[in-house]
Amino acid sequence: MRRYGKHTDEDDVRVRPNRRGNRPRTSIRPKHEDAAEGFVVTVDRGRLTVLVEDRTITAMKARELGRKGVVVGDRVAVVGDLSGAKDTLARIVRVEERSSVLRRTADDDDPFERVVVANADQLAIVTALADPEPRPRLIDRCLVAAFDAGLSPLLVLTKSDLAPAESLLESYGPLGVPYVVTNREELADGAVADRVRERLTDKMTVFVGHSGVGKTTLVNALVPDRKRATGRVNTVTGRGRHTTTSALALPLPDGDGWVIDTPGVRSFGLHHVDPARVIHAFPDLEPGTEGCPRACSHDEPDCALDQWVADGHADPARLYSLRRLLATRERREGD
Numbered sequence: 001m002r003r004y005g006k007h008t009d010e011d012d013v014r015v016r017p018n019r020r021g022n023r024p025r026t027s028i029r030p031k032h033e034d035a036a037e038g039f040v041v042t043v044d045r046g047r048l049t050v051l052v053e054d055r056t057i058t059a060m061k062a063r064e065l066g067r068k069g070v071v072v073g074d075r076v077a078v079v080g081d082l083s084g085a086k087d088t089l090a091r092i093v094r095v096e097e098r099s100s101v102l103r104r105t106a107d108d109d110d111p112f113e114r115v116v117v118a119n120a121d122q123l124a125i126v127t128a129l130a131d132p133e134p135r136p137r138l139i140d141r142c143l144v145a146a147f148d149a150g151l152s153p154l155l156v157l158t159k160s161d162l163a164p165a166e167s168l169l170e171s172y173g174p175l176g177v178p179y180v181v182t183n184r185e186e187l188a189d190g191a192v193a194d195r196v197r198e199r200l201t202d203k204m205t206v207f208v209g210h211s212g213v214g215k216t217t218l219v220n221a222l223v224p225d226r227k228r229a230t231g232r233v234n235t236v237t238g239r240g241r242h243t244t245t246s247a248l249a250l251p252l253p254d255g256d257g258w259v260i261d262t263p264g265v266r267s268f269g270l271h272h273v274d275p276a277r278v279i280h281a282f283p284d285l286e287p288g289t290e291g292c293p294r295a296c297s298h299d300e301p302d303c304a305l306d307q308w309v310a311d312g313h314a315d316p317a318r319l320y321s322l323r324r325l326l327a328t329r330e331r332r333e334g335d
């Protein structure tokens, strides 16, 4: 939300020759008071699938939205043919204010931000314990993105039938991030779905992670009547095949809550992240930053957090974890 809308000024100005003479142009834009409310469940090359009441309709962005992006999770106003009948196309005329925006950049030097999803409450960071090998750096990056966006993180460690979870969990202990561990057998007998579902009630949760970690497999277990295709992990490279190509929001079958399956990512660039926002997720450390120099990175010699911890106000392991997360921005994926 914070940076959302940075193009609104441009969007609102319609630079167009006024062919009808001197008529004032202030009220050209229709207000669309009769528009219906919709929820964007998927986006495929400019075509959006929108849930309106209990109908699924296809829509496109109205020209008046200009460059404003519309993403999965957005609440929108739609006009036109809302029947959902084949070959009909409605128009999205407004994007409602977002409660959260999860962004990433291709890498840290890339200023081009993509919005992954809007309005999510929780970021499920999905990592396989093997096949593909876990890469803690990506977990750290996703945690930073979650803290920056104000989403609560949930660590999902899959494939515990192939490797144990202990050492990975140990390094996340001080962060206090909630986690679930899943495996093949419990996926089949429904135990995984039960355990994960507890964490998803009343929330909109977006699943992110490398290709092949089992995001779609898990989403299929949670929403069994809406099965999406899953892929194989290449046994030579240990990589997934990018089976999922678009984000899709699905409602949990019983009770409230949404899960959003997303395509596998290779990296999670953090160009947009502000350390000052990340520290909000560390309420035990945040008051200690009062003595910091201006624009402190919290990882420099004058940082007041060292003294804060030395004075016993917070656990040194927490400061270490914060710094590890902040430093992940400076390092390359795979370092």
Ligand SMILES: Nc1nc2c(ncn2[C@@H]2O[C@H](COP(=O)(O)OP(=O)(O)OP(=O)(O)O)[C@@H](O)[C@H]2O)c(=O)[nH]1
Residues within 6 Å of the ligand: 158, 159, 160, 161, 162, 182, 183, 184, 187, 209, 210, 211, 212, 213, 214, 215, 216, 217, 218, 229, 230, 231, 232, 233, 240, 241, 242, 243, 244, 245, 262, 263, 264, 265
């Ligand atoms: N052994 C084991 N395999 C699993 C488990 N969960 C998923 N898999 C397998 O991992 C492979 C990849 O699963 P997907 O669900 O397609 O992975 P994804 O994360 O959605 O991958 P992309 O869509 O490419 O991003 C499939 O062959 C799954 O059967 C698990 O708990 N244990």
Ligand SMILES: [Mg+2]
Residues within 6 Å of the ligand: 215, 216, 217, 229, 230, 243, 244, 262, 263, 264
């Ligand atoms: Mg998938």
Ligand SMILES: [Zn+2]
Residues within 6 Å of the ligand: 289, 292, 293, 296, 297, 298, 299, 302, 303, 304, 305
């Ligand atoms: Zn500092």
